[in-house]
Amino acid sequence: MNAIIACGGTGGHLFPGIAVAEVLRERGHQVLLFVSEKEIDSLALSTHSQFRFEKLPTVGFPSLYSPAIFGFMRRFAESLSLCRSIYQRFKPQVVLGMGGFTSTAPILAGRLRGISTLVHESNAVPGKANRIAGKMVGAVLLGFKDAAQFFPKVRTEITGTPIRTELKRLDRQVVRQKLGLDPNVPTMLVMGGSQGASGINQAIIKSLPLIRTAALQVIHLSGTRDERLVADNYRREQIRAVVAAFHHHMEEVYSAADFAVARSGAASLAELAFFALPSILIPFPYAADDHQTRNAEIFSRAGAAIVLKESDLTPESLSQEIREMSDHPEQVRRMSEACANLAPRDAAKRVALTMEKFTQS
Numbered sequence: 001m002n003a004i005i006a007c008g009g010t011g012g013h014l015f016p017g018i019a020v021a022e023v024l025r026e027r028g029h030q031v032l033l034f035v036s037e038k039e040i041d042s043l044a045l046s047t048h049s050q051f052r053f054e055k056l057p058t059v060g061f062p063s064l065y066s067p068a069i070f071g072f073m074r075r076f077a078e079s080l081s082l083c084r085s086i087y088q089r090f091k092p093q094v095v096l097g098m099g100g101f102t103s104t105a106p107i108l109a110g111r112l113r114g115i116s117t118l119v120h121e122s123n124a125v126p127g128k129a130n131r132i133a134g135k136m137v138g139a140v141l142l143g144f145k146d147a148a149q150f151f152p153k154v155r156t157e158i159t160g161t162p163i164r165t166e167l168k169r170l171d172r173q174v175v176r177q178k179l180g181l182d183p184n185v186p187t188m189l190v191m192g193g194s195q196g197a198s199g200i201n202q203a204i205i206k207s208l209p210l211i212r213t214a215a216l217q218v219i220h221l222s223g224t225r226d227e228r229l230v231a232d233n234y235r236r237e238q239i240r241a242v243v244a245a246f247h248h249h250m251e252e253v254y255s256a257a258d259f260a261v262a263r264s265g266a267a268s269l270a271e272l273a274f275f276a277l278p279s280i281l282i283p284f285p286y287a288a289d290d291h292q293t294r295n296a297e298i299f300s301r302a303g304a305a306i307v308l309k310e311s312d313l314t315p316e317s318l319s320q321e322i323r324e325m326s327d328h329p330e331q332v333r334r335m336s337e338a339c340a341n342l343a344p345r346d347a348a349k350r351v352a353l354t355m356e357k358f359t360q361s
Helices: 011-026 039-045 068-090 101-113 128-133 145-150 172-178 198-211 227-237 250-256 266-274 288-301 315-327 329-340 347-360
Strands: 002-006 030-035 052-055 094-097 116-121 139-142 155-158 187-191 217-221 241-244 259-262 279-281 305-307
Touching: 002 011, 002 068, 002 101, 011 030, 011 039, 011 266, 011 347, 030 039, 030 068, 030 101, 039 052, 068 101, 094 101, 094 128, 094 347, 101 116, 101 128, 116 128, 116 347, 139 145, 139 347, 145 155, 172 250, 187 198, 187 250, 187 315, 198 227, 198 259, 198 315, 217 227, 217 250, 227 241, 250 266, 259 266, 259 315, 266 288, 266 329, 279 288, 279 315, 288 305, 315 329
Parallel strands: 002 030, 002 094, 030 052, 094 116, 116 139, 139 155, 187 217, 187 259, 217 241, 259 279, 279 305
Antiparallel strands: none
């Protein structure tokens, strides 16, 4: 079949979409990706040259009372027109939207063409785009069963959130040596999602004087803006650390770490679960409908994570939780087991099989 996957805008939409595309391609299907005009999309796809992709001129949905609504409507109309033109040439049998407003025009164009349309919602609370798209599709595929309540009038399936096929567990000590770390010292991974997180960077910087005596080394993915600042602070406190804006081979840093400090976007959580990495989660406080907190609570209830609100964060509270993790390996092992139980089982394949099923029905 010919399949469209609309997955641009953030790593949380893009990487799961690429994972599904990889499975579909392995199963003999043709795939065309719709992405946004953001740099992150082009950067990620530069390492996936096997896929054709088109950029759509979409923007986030503004307030109905904002003057920006007119720009949104114009660009949405452009996206819809471009999708319909591409569909005439590519002739897709199924359209999958991974969330965000990069998905909405392709789904509407598919609905107008009378072909199967599906949307994947990876978060515990769906965003505006998927709440709208959920009214137009044959089924909503879910990362967390908690989201089903938001789609009472449409068929839902729990598939989990797909993760990239290149994410394979590697030998921990070998990877630590490759990264220039001590193979035998507990290792913390700090990351703020696909574009870094200044809030997490600042919180860690302030806590460094309180953890400098801990038996701990750090891998810190800071995002581009804070890379030098973060590196300077580790040097000043004489804490062994690998600091980078981002890391192209995330399987290396996940495999090297004992635990993580992270945001709680659904794609990041799916990857942490796959690597059985317990975590200190600091939800992004401005996420729509506070969905990152809801995501984090699922991991906290399972015993796989500690949740700290950014508004309540102090150097003392964060450093205390970091020390708890670094000083109590048995606790980390129990949390790791709980985390592994939350890992999606063949989520990308489940999504691909559902897409096939809808084209045959």
